[in-house]
Amino acid sequence: MPAVMMLKCDKCEYKKVTSQSSCYLTLSDGEELVLEHPAEEIQAFRATGKHLNELFKEGRIKCKYGLVCITCGEWDLYSISKEQSTSGYIGLLVARARDKDLENISCKYCGKNTLRSVMGSQVGCLFAFIKLIFLKKDYFPCPKCGKGKIKFDITGIS
Numbered sequence: 001m002p003a004v005m006m007l008k009c010d011k012c013e014y015k016k017v018t019s020q021s022s023c024y025l026t027l028s029d030g031e032e033l034v035l036e037h038p039a040e041e042i043q044a045f046r047a048t049g050k051h052l053n054e055l056f057k058e059g060r061i062k063c064k065y066g067l068v069c070i071t072c073g074e075w076d077l078y079s080i081s082k083e084q085s086t087s088g089y090i091g092l093l094v095a096r097a098r099d100k101d102l103e104n105i106s107c108k109y110c111g112k113n114t115l116r117s118v119m120g121s122q123v124g125c126l127f128a129f130i131k132l133i134f135l136k137k138d139y140f141p142c143p144k145c146g147k148g149k150i151k152f153d154i155t156g157i158s
């Protein structure tokens with residue numbers, strides 16, 4: 001399950017609840033089923049009778065990544081086109097949205113190309129994730145007041 005995080009400014013009241021990422025399985029009727037970590041395998045098998053890696057190869061697994069816009073401060077889930085990695089589903093799940101991947105995506109709210117990833121490289125692995133956030137020095141400036149720094153707080157697991 002992705003970690004639920006609070007983005008908070010240290011100078012003003014700007015606050016946003018976000019989630020790292022979300023993976024979907026396309027069912028035969030076109031519906032999308034949200035896969036919850038770490039039960040994806042069981043959920044997928046129950047819904048389709050197939051294993052995750054099989055479904056992945058068929059292109060039926062998609063991940064959306066949590067991105068926050070540093071211009072307007074809005075957060076949403078975005079699909080990022082990635083080359084299918086050979087490591088299968090887990091490779092997709094732990095893939096981190098890199099700045100390079102974000103260049104061609106514009107904010108759903110203000111249209112600017114100023115989206116930043118709110119997640120670590122280990123989706124679902126909270127300890128690795130926390131470590132990553134503490135090591136990460138590039139906090140982004142507050143979109144609201146422009147003076148504060150945005151801090152990430154993990155508020156729970158969805």
Ligand SMILES: [Zn+2]
Pocket residue numbers: 009010011012013014142143144145146147148149
């Ligand atoms: Zn602020």
Ligand SMILES: [Zn+2]
Pocket residue numbers: 069070071072073074107108109110111112
């Ligand atoms: Zn925006």
